Amino acid sequence: MVMNPVFLIVVPLGLAFFTPIIGLLSKKFTKYVPVIAMLFNLILSISFLPKVIDNPIVVTLAGWKPPFCINLFVGPVGIIFSILISLIGFLVAIYGINYIKTPESQGSSKQEKYHILYLLLLTGATGIVLTGDIFNLFVFFEILCISSYVLVAYNQDKNGIEAATKYLIQGSVGSAFILIGIGFLYGLFGTLNMADIAQKIGDVNSPTLFIAMALFITGFGIESAMFPLNAWLPDAHSSAPSSISAILSGIAIHIGIYAIFRILYTLFGVNSVFTFLAIMGIITLLIGEMSAFKQENIKRVLAYSSMGQIGLIIFALSIGTVNGVSAGLFQIVTHTISKALLFLCVGYMIYYTKSMELSSLKGLGKRMPLTSFLFTIGAFSLIGLPPFIGFPSKLSIIFAGLKTSDPLFLILIILLLCATVIEGAYFFKIIQLLYFKKSEKKDHIKPPFTLFLPAIILAILIIFIGLYPGFISSILNKSAAEFVDKFFYIKTVFGV
Amino acid sequence: MDFLYKNIYYIGAFGLIFIGLYMVAAKKNLIKIIIGLGFIDTGINLFLIMIGYIKNGTAPIFTKAGIDSAQMVDPVPQALVLTAIVINVAILALALGLAIKLYEHYKTLDVSKIRGLKW
DSSP: OOOOTTHHHHHHHHHHHHHHHHHHHOTGGGGGHHHHHHHHHHHHHHHHHHHHTTSOEEEEOTTOOTTSSOEEEEOHHHHHHHHHHHHHHHHHHHHHHHHOOOOGGGOSSOHHHHHHHHHHHHHHHHHHHHBOBHHHHHHHHHHHHHHHHHHHTTTOOHHHHHHHHHHHHHHHHHHHHHHHHHHHHHHHHSOOBHHHHHHHGGGOOOHHHHHHHHHHHHHHHHHTTOTTSOTTHHHHHHHSOHHHHHHIIIIIHHHHHHHHHHIIIIIIOSOTHHHHHHHHHHHHHHHHHHHHHTOOBHHHHHHHHHHHHHHHHHHHHTTOSHHHHHHHHHHHHHHHHHHHHHHHHHHHHHHHHOOOBGGGGTTHHHHSHHHHHHHHHHHHHHHTOTTSTHHHHHHHHHHHHHHTOOHHHHHHHHHHHHHHHHHHHHHHHHHHHHHHSOOSOOOOOOOOHHHHHHHHHHHHHHHHHHHOTHHHHHHHHHHHHHHHOHHHHHHHHHTO | OHHHHHTHHHHHHHHHHHHHHHHHHHOOBHHHHHHHHHHHHHHHHHHHHHHTOOTTOBOSSOOSTTOOGGGBOOHHHHHHHHHHHHHHHHHHHHHHHHHHHHHHHHSOOBTTTOOSSOO
């Protein structure tokens, strides 16, 4: 049976709105709906991978030809993101089966809300990476944003509501900027199709283009928490339920980065703004890691560490060469897998110790041996120790930066290595608390199976790709070549 | 004066957007901030409509013979505005819902006093 890539969006979206009806039939079954939807997406995306790696599929909707229709562009980058989204979505959905409890204020059996919004969030993310229409991208972006605003506040506690309000205000100003940018582009080119805009953009040289680009970078920069637009991130990521923190840190912020760089590479082409972005990336990295170092709350540590990683990814993607983009995509894979693993482990540590303070983690290595061990793997991977996945990805970023032989990039790489040292320092501090401090309690805590299954799969992936980076680096190189090549994109969409 | 006359709609649209941004940035009351978000959205909608607007233009439907297609208003921005309005309604409704919950927790809407987390 030949499947259409549009099912990657349709199935989760459809199931999301079917969830309440399924809930009428069987209350218990609703929590398995995201698992099924994401498993379907995962299998479908992996089955597309060999096909699209050389020939991207362009899906045209409603029987019109581009540029008049809304088209999907299913290239290697899109499919890699789609695999990542569905993989993390699937594993976190398994985790959510036991982890998600109904907030006390809501009475019984309102968990459906969580599962609906969870599926919508993932639908929005998948839509953004597959679409080839800039307004469609905005709509999916709003689906992603609105569902994440609600999910941050899912527990309806003081902190969650406050963080969600902040996130909502800043996020909707960001979306407003994106919409103004789209308005400018439509005013200049009279089209919303990304390939069509990319084709026509060479003919126009107007200051409006620069304004539109700045608006896009600001708007998506808020979602991806680029410094100085990052004020919402530590609060939202630390106040959300841990499963949602894993999704926000692992997927949502990377989607913002994808959108920035898709627009820059495909629409505007490589230009001087990349130097600016590389510097901003390193500043984000340094500020994120330094803030993480002085936090006392474990989830805030991880949230600031996400911000640091985002800076690293922005730096790698704005090197502007195929090597750099490939390294950036590799770092996205690393960060998604490792940070999801960390948040999943921390979720149950907080659940049992009932405290987010770092001091409450003392001696957990004895009380929750497997969870602490998995946490350690994730932390080592993020620092970039061999043989974990973080090592080859960080190494490839440094190599890509050195290859440019630009003195500016050399300085930035030195700063990057300093940031890695800070990162190592706070993760080792946590690991020391876990293993080398005694706690008064001696009991053994047994977290449920639904934590271990996803966490062990993630840990195996971290070690496997860390040992055999060639397993994905050839795919990433091809994706990077597609991501940078604007003319290939235009040619594929118009089918010339 | 001529510049003003030609661009009055754009000036109005961006005026609304900047008023909204000012309200979001400077006001302390959460409800006023949400109204500011509403201002930004209205400004953007006006701006989008303006892109495709033609003075004395007609709807882009050939109802009778002899209508010049250059006199037709571009329908795409209007479709965009329709979508944007729906999205904005969702965001504003959610924001007001969160404001109610925030008031229940803190008994105030002054954002400078809502400091459970570091603002």
